[in-house]
Amino acid sequence: MFEDIYEVITAPGVDYFIGWVNQITADKNNANSKELRKYLVKHYADSNISESIESINSNKAVLEIENSIFANL
Secondary structure, eight states: OHHHHHHHHHSTTHHHHHHHHHHHSSSTTOHHHHHHHHHHHHTTTSHHHHHHHHHHHHHHHHHTOTTSTTTTO
């Protein structure tokens, strides 16, 4: 349990990103996404990874706004 809490604190957004990846791929909850998650959590402190994940998550959130021009795509 401590490990799960630690991962959420040290690598925010990773679970949201992995959930999105699983949603758009046919191989949901497979070993590859688990390995990707493990890698991202371990290397999240790298600014390129953290900034990229946060950028993807924020852009995804904008596209999901109900009144967005992209909502019906």
